[in-house]
Amino acid sequence: MSKLRSLWKAYVNTTKKALAWNVEEWIPPTEKYIFNFNSKQEVKKWHLYSDSEYGGLSSASLEISETGNELRGVFSGNLSLDVSGNSKLNITRSGFCGMRSKKFDGFVDLDLYDSIAMKVRGDGRCYISTIYTENWVNSPGQEEDNSxxxxxxxxxxDWYITKIPFDRYLPTWRGHVIDSELEMNPSRIVGMSLSINAAGGIPGARSGPGDFQVEIDWIKALRTQ
Known part of the structure; x- marks a missing residue:
């Protein structure tokens, strides 16, 4: 009987350890780095865009700034509402710039997280965070990633950590909300971007043409619940 009890006790202890290991393995960390601007190689993961591609006169740059032993990304430039007289395109609006990540190698799966967080130091302006997911529409002419x-x-x-829940991200098509009832699939993320528009977007934020600058330390996914 004592041998049976010993075997049963050993079995229970082994099962408890296995269950504990499985739980720890299943629960993800509460945060996951997506981008960390602590290397001069980081800028190679991004490309810049602006209204200058369509005849506008805005400009932007992305650099890694070094202060002491700390490196930070600096997205800066100038927003202009003017249009080049040589433009062959009849653009209806100007005054925007952005930095978009190169497409991920495969997908970034953030299904177990619920928010995006960024550590930034800005200029009082309003910025736009964009998440690109795999296109859910398989039809000719609709080949762009969903935004x-x-x-x-x-x-x-001062430095500030902004936290944006996934449910605050609205589906858009070329800057216009298309259907607020749609839901993002965070398991199929293919890229991200950070952009700015001279028109602003949040009451009280600095807006209009002129210089802009935001420093970026990192971008993470958070699990807050």
């Missing part, structure tokens, strides 16, 4: 956008304020002065 989901949310506004956030980059306060001037």
């Amino acid at each position: 989901w956008q949310a506004f956030f304020l980059a306060p001037k002065g």
Whole structure:
């Protein structure tokens, strides 16, 4: 009987350890780095765009700034509402710039997270965070990645961590909300971008043409629940 009890006790202990290991393995960390601007190689993961591609006169740059032993990304430039007289395109709006990540190698799966967080130091302007997901429409002429956008304020002065829940990202098509009832699939993320529009977007934020600058330390996914 004592041998049977010993075997049963050993079995229970082994099962408890296995269950504990499985639970720890299944629960993801509460945060996951997506981009970390701590290397001069980081800028190679991004490309810039602006209204200058369509005849506008806005400009932007992305650099890694070094202060002491710390490296930070700096997205800066100038927003212009003017249009080049040599433009062959009849654009209806100007005054925007952005930085978009190169397409991920495969997908980034953030299904177990619920928010995007960014550590920034800005200029009081409103910026736009965009998440690109795999296209859910398989039809000719609709081959672009789906885009989901949310506004956030980059306060001037101290570093600030902005947290944007996934449910605040709205589906958009070329800057216009298309259907607020659609839901993002966070398991099929193919890229991200950060952009700015001279028109602003949040009451009280600095807006209009002129210089802009936001420093970026990192971009993470968070699990807050």
